[in-house]
Amino acid sequence: SQGLTQPPSVSVSPGQTASVTCSGDKLADKYVCWYQQKPGQSPVLVIYQDSRRPSGIPARFSGSNSGNTATLTISGTQATDEADYYCQTWDRSTGIFGTGTKVTVL
């Protein structure tokens, strides 16, 4: 099964835009979702089916998926968005998580 590669870290200033990428072979042929995980907490789904937001997730979170890369975008980043973010997809009958990205709000 394929792997999903993310940058280890992304830094962003408060109020600015953070972009987290997720790379995998022909990723656009699959649905991608994104999870946020804060230290000591369980993951929270923030984007599903490439670009849909679950109820209760702020509109500043958005997603896209094209070619070999899916992207999570956090617009107007807040201090509370500091967390680890993981992309996820399925390859045949195997669940796959990305390597994870630590987003730091400086």
Next chain:
Amino acid sequence: EVQLVEAGGGLVQPGGSLRLSCAASGFTFNFYNMNWVRQAPGKGLEWVSFISGSSSNVFYSDSVKGRFTISRDNAKDSLFLQMNSLRAEDTAVYFCARAVEMATIGDNWGQGTLVTVSS
């Protein structure tokens, strides 16, 4: 309110066995596919296993295939993971997760239970 509560973690010797459980509430359990996901200390998320609502489909990661068995009891709103032949590399927090939307692993997650494999 959806609740998932894992139990059964603990310290076990290499080669030993452990059975995790996940008690579900706040939704119609048999309607939903469920997954187990683990996270080794300081590491990322790793999918472990999937079971469909009726138990007709089960899948495993290559790292646990042949050693772990996922099951569910819809009458008791419970999910299980039987873990045999445990190895040091199985040490992790194990989460149960409910899949709601297409292609997600976990729209809802439990708090996790820690499994430590060590002599």
